[in-house]
Amino acid sequence: xxxxxxxPGVGIGVYxxxxxxxxxxxxxxxxxxxxxxxxxxHLEFGETWEECAEREVMEETGxxxxxxRFLGVTNDVMLDDDRHYITxxxxxxxxxxxxNQR
Numbered sequence: 001x002x003x004x005x006x007x008p009g010v011g012i013g014v015y016x017x018x019x020x021x022x023x024x025x026x027x028x029x030x031x032x033x034x035x036x037x038x039x040x041x042h043l044e045f046g047e048t049w050e051e052c053a054e055r056e057v058m059e060e061t062g063x064x065x066x067x068x069r070f071l072g073v074t075n076d077v078m079l080d081d082d083r084h085y086i087t088x089x090x091x092x093x094x095x096x097x098x099x100n101q102r
Contacts (some may be wrong), residue, residue: 006084008084009042009084010042010085010086010087010088011040011086011087012040012042012049012087012088012090013088013090014038014039014053014057014068014092015071015089015090015091015092016038016057016063016092017092017093017094018093023038023061023063024036024037025038025060025061031081031083039057039060039061039063040053040087040090041056041059041060049070050068053065053068053090053092061097062098063095063096063097064095064096065092065093066092066093066094067092067093068090068091068092069092070088070090070091071091072088072089073086073087073089074086
């Protein structure tokens with residue numbers, strides 16, 4: 001496939017705030033393994049940014065979030081990895097769940 005026929009993917013990164021602390025996790029897998037990042041994933045067809053944030057955080061952490069809101073956007077061209085993503089950053093507040101199940 002030529003680079004002109006490729007399209008960027010759309011990702012969501014969710015910055016969860018609880019007790020003035022920010023949740024970060026260590027990435028597992030091929031892309032940026034062993035690096036720390038906010039939970040998130042791919043935007044699905046027909047999904048709002050907030051719905052994607054809620055779904056991805058629940059899938060990855062078991063945490064329920066509230067008050068999801070737009071934080072920023074980045075244009076991430078990673079030529080060495082042959083990847084290009086538009087990443088939408090979402091801020092959200094911790095509601096319940098996760099390791100402590102509160």
